Amino acid sequence: MIANSLPSDDCIAARYGGEEFALILPGFDAKQAQLMAEYIQLEINSLKYTDFGLDESVTVSVSQGIAAEVDGQFRMGTALLCAADTALYRAKADGRNRINLSC
Numbered sequence: 001m002i003a004n005s006l007p008s009d010d011c012i013a014a015r016y017g018g019e020e021f022a023l024i025l026p027g028f029d030a031k032q033a034q035l036m037a038e039y040i041q042l043e044i045n046s047l048k049y050t051d052f053g054l055d056e057s058v059t060v061s062v063s064q065g066i067a068a069e070v071d072g073q074f075r076m077g078t079a080l081l082c083a084a085d086t087a088l089y090r091a092k093a094d095g096r097n098r099i100n101l102s103c
Helices: 030-045 077-093
Strands: 012-015 021-024 064-066 099-101
Touching: 030 064, 030 099, 064 077, 077 099
Parallel strands: 064 099
Antiparallel strands: 012 021
């Protein structure tokens, strides 16, 4: 579902950990990334898991952390990823099913 939500072939979705995914959205600013995150959140929240044979009480939420490169402030890709990861854990701490932008 995440990969199918990407706006172009230049964008990449990849599993980053057990339940974590990373999106690379070239040319996106923070506002565009936020809109993409909101779209993905709506898509995930609208999935019906009964279609997969699960009980209707089963739900999945999505917490997302966003970091956007602006004027080269991240000197390495790992710093950008660390900023997104920090924003993700803040979103989870704020109550889950949230989107948090790294500052």
